[in-house]
Amino acid sequence: MPTLRELQDDHGMAYATAIRLRSKLTKDLAKFHGGLLGRCICIDFPNLPPDMVFGSESHLLHLEGEMQRRRWQSVGIE
DSSP: OOOHHHHHHHHTOOHHHHHHHHHHHHHHHTSGGGHHHHHHHOOOOOOOOTTOOTTSHHHHHHHHHHHHHHHHHHTTOO
8 A cells, every 4th residue: 555645746636635545445445355446456356264254363364374375376386
Protein backbone atom coordinates (compact mmCIF):
# COMPACT_ATOMS: atom_id res chain seq x y z
CA MET A 1 0.00 0.00 0.00
CA PRO A 2 1.51 3.36 -0.97
CA THR A 3 2.12 5.99 1.66
CA LEU A 4 -0.19 8.98 1.87
CA ARG A 5 2.50 11.27 0.48
CA GLU A 6 3.06 8.90 -2.47
CA LEU A 7 -0.67 8.90 -3.24
CA GLN A 8 -0.74 12.67 -2.98
CA ASP A 9 2.33 13.25 -5.16
CA ASP A 10 1.81 10.49 -7.75
CA HIS A 11 -1.84 11.31 -8.40
CA GLY A 12 -1.88 15.05 -7.74
CA MET A 13 -4.48 14.93 -5.00
CA ALA A 14 -4.89 16.74 -1.72
CA TYR A 15 -3.54 15.04 1.39
CA ALA A 16 -7.05 14.78 2.88
CA THR A 17 -8.23 13.06 -0.30
CA ALA A 18 -5.32 10.60 -0.09
CA ILE A 19 -6.35 9.77 3.49
CA ARG A 20 -9.95 9.07 2.44
CA LEU A 21 -8.87 7.05 -0.61
CA ARG A 22 -6.44 4.85 1.32
CA SER A 23 -9.05 4.31 4.03
CA LYS A 24 -11.67 3.21 1.49
CA LEU A 25 -9.20 0.96 -0.35
CA THR A 26 -8.09 -0.69 2.89
CA LYS A 27 -11.67 -1.30 4.03
CA ASP A 28 -12.68 -2.73 0.64
CA LEU A 29 -9.65 -5.02 0.37
CA ALA A 30 -10.27 -6.31 3.92
CA LYS A 31 -13.70 -7.66 2.90
CA PHE A 32 -14.25 -11.32 2.04
CA HIS A 33 -12.35 -12.09 -1.18
CA GLY A 34 -11.05 -8.51 -1.28
CA GLY A 35 -14.31 -6.74 -1.98
CA LEU A 36 -14.89 -5.33 -5.46
CA LEU A 37 -11.27 -4.32 -6.00
CA GLY A 38 -9.95 -7.65 -4.78
CA ARG A 39 -12.25 -9.56 -7.13
CA CYS A 40 -11.02 -7.39 -10.01
CA ILE A 41 -7.30 -7.91 -9.40
CA CYS A 42 -7.11 -11.39 -7.81
CA ILE A 43 -7.60 -14.38 -10.06
CA ASP A 44 -6.67 -17.30 -7.82
CA PHE A 45 -8.18 -17.24 -4.33
CA PRO A 46 -6.91 -19.88 -1.91
CA ASN A 47 -9.34 -22.53 -0.76
CA LEU A 48 -10.33 -22.15 2.88
CA PRO A 49 -11.48 -24.96 5.14
CA PRO A 50 -15.27 -24.76 5.67
CA ASP A 51 -14.95 -24.27 9.44
CA MET A 52 -12.50 -21.34 9.19
CA VAL A 53 -13.77 -17.95 10.37
CA PHE A 54 -12.94 -15.12 7.97
CA GLY A 55 -10.64 -12.57 9.63
CA SER A 56 -9.61 -14.86 12.51
CA GLU A 57 -6.03 -15.57 13.52
CA SER A 58 -6.24 -19.05 11.98
CA HIS A 59 -7.46 -17.45 8.73
CA LEU A 60 -4.43 -15.14 8.68
CA LEU A 61 -2.04 -17.99 9.41
CA HIS A 62 -3.64 -20.08 6.67
CA LEU A 63 -3.23 -17.24 4.15
CA GLU A 64 0.40 -16.67 5.15
CA GLY A 65 1.12 -20.38 4.72
CA GLU A 66 -0.59 -20.38 1.32
CA MET A 67 1.46 -17.37 0.19
CA GLN A 68 4.68 -19.13 1.24
CA ARG A 69 3.65 -22.34 -0.54
CA ARG A 70 2.97 -20.39 -3.74
CA ARG A 71 6.33 -18.61 -3.47
CA TRP A 72 8.06 -21.97 -3.16
CA GLN A 73 6.15 -23.33 -6.16
CA SER A 74 7.17 -20.32 -8.26
CA VAL A 75 10.87 -21.06 -7.66
CA GLY A 76 10.48 -24.84 -8.03
CA ILE A 77 10.92 -25.87 -4.38
CA GLU A 78 7.56 -27.61 -3.95
